[in-house]
Amino acid sequence: MGRGDGGAAETAVRAVVMAPGSEPADAVLHAARRGDPDAFMKLLAPDRPRLESLAHRLLDDSSEVADVLQEVYLSAYRGLPRYRGDSRLSTWLYRITFNACLTYEARRPEVVESESSNGPASPDFAGAVAQRLDLAAALARLPMEQRALVLMVDRDGFDYRAAAEALSIPLGTVSSRLAAARTKLRKALAPDQRGEAK
């Protein structure tokens, strides 16, 4: 590249535009990084359903999902100027979501379960949802990290490396914890095989 022979006006300079492999259109990302709310919402749009579902499945109290998600999106908005494209945007957003849920759960006081004041569900109601809730209940019983891993890898298609990066865990740990989560969840998908001797 050229070196100027004097005077700033004659300086020939290369400028390296960063963000290798960034998926969103440069213009939208750039506008969002400068604080444009519309651009930020547009940037979030492709990942929002999965982020909302992730938060829903990670939090034990589903009534808090909306509040935690607000914190996630605000954190992303504030942190976006510092997002440098070293990881995919989705990975970055998942990391924020996971950390927000982790923080929330760590601070949440112990809640003593009490019987519903509405009375027990009717047998018909219970029967109708039992099958569908088997998997959800099994998922809810997993440790948070295993829940996040199986959702990210098996449902959302993250590769192991991206999942490791999002959750800040070693790559090898992804394999072992994912296997443990899958084993437990497969039992919920095939209840007739529970207790079967191997």
Place this chain on the structure above:
Amino acid sequence: MKPNKGGLTAGLPRDFALGAALAALPQPELPEDMDARLRAAIERARHRKRRRVVVLSLAAALATLLTLGGVALAGGFGSHRPPEQKPFTPGHSPATGGSKSPFAYPTNAHGQTYGPNREGVQEPDLVAVSVTHGQNGYSWWTDLDGPLPATPQEALWIQNAGRGKQRVVPVYKSDGVTRVGDFVVGGASTEIALPPPAWLLGHMVTLARKAGDANAWAWWTLTTAGKAVVVEGKDAPSTVSDPNRPVYVVIELGDFTNWLWPQPASGSAPTYSWIYELIDAGSHSVDSAAASARPFSDTGLDLNIVGLRAAGGG
């Protein structure tokens, strides 16, 4: 599934059947006005936007301050927070104490908060400090916390640049303008970063402002042309005609968004953080310059850090 050589459980990278079943689970029921609430929160954040920093070496900084024996910070620093990299605009008052705290800092005539930093409360714009020479007063917390790394590579570079010299931080009255003293923060070394010549400081401030971030941080040194080329990396010339010629090296870190030089063919918007300039010490002309997303090599250079906001950038 068989354990593999490393003891890890092998298997298919992705369980599509399980994934499909998980995808079929119901989505959360979110309030209908969630988008409106989010937009309102974003608007509030835009009006209260400010830098939040990750304190790189809080313990080291405090240890240095205690070792010096001359500085005590009333109330201590706040806790680690994620960084935010938009230029701080004096007069643009941030939240007083944060939405979850009833505590409210007093504000000066410019609408900036000031006072001792309180644990659990968003820090004020001007943090109370006490110094051994000069009056007690307040320092901008952006000055106290220093440059913000966005990656581990940047964090390492910032920590090692200039061999960990300490920084001089201005102390002001509560107006944030009337300077009453200085104190020294940070750094693993007992050496204090030298201030640049006045013309060079003005040049660095102008450069940062033109690039789009008047509150950038800069490092400078006076060296020789032969040593300065290390900054150019792979673009460095194989030979330097006059290697002993005195040259200033300037490296700046900020949220730069303006093109300083002819745009590349793609015409895309710039998003770079780092700028360097090599400046002839005699003529003050710029020999070479570049912008990049990543820090430049500073091997063998004895850099001195300077905050451009405090120098009049902000």
